[in-house]
Amino acid sequence: DALDANMVALESNLASFTLWCYTPDNTNKRGDLWNDEDLSVFSPDQQFDPEDVHSGGRALPALIRPYARKIAGTPLRMAFWCQAQQRTFEFAFRHDPKITEPTEIFVPQYQYPGGYQVEVSDGTYKVLFDQQILLYYHTKDKE
Secondary structure (H helix, E strand, C coil), X not given: CHHHHHHHHHHHCCCCCCCCCCCCCCECCCECCCXXXXXXXXXXXXXXXXXXXXXXXXXXXXXXXXXXXXXXXXXXXXXXXXXXXXXXXXXXXXXXXXXXXXXXXXXXXXXCCCCCCCCCCCCEEEEEHHHCEEEEECCCCCC
């Protein structure tokens, strides 16, 4: 819940950020071994299946989330609800007509292993499920 609250605050302010707290020797008993913190996104104590890339991950529903990574314009709103039963991502932006490339959104299979539904106000989109990417193409005549 704490990580999700931080992520929601960053997204709602459209802040650019890098989140990184990886302590490979983190333990459930001693945390990150620094300043009594226990914030690492990974703990070997919680790794039950070394073959599973997510095993040992902590707070993954809040951490692994959709986001717009290439935007053909100016972002206006970005939000993801990881705690809802039906996880929802919303994104809005003002299209820059000088940009002809699509907007690219990372959509993690972790959150949507069986796929997802997309609603757009205009334009078209293409889902590259194996690459975890959604490409959105703005309608050229609509600005």
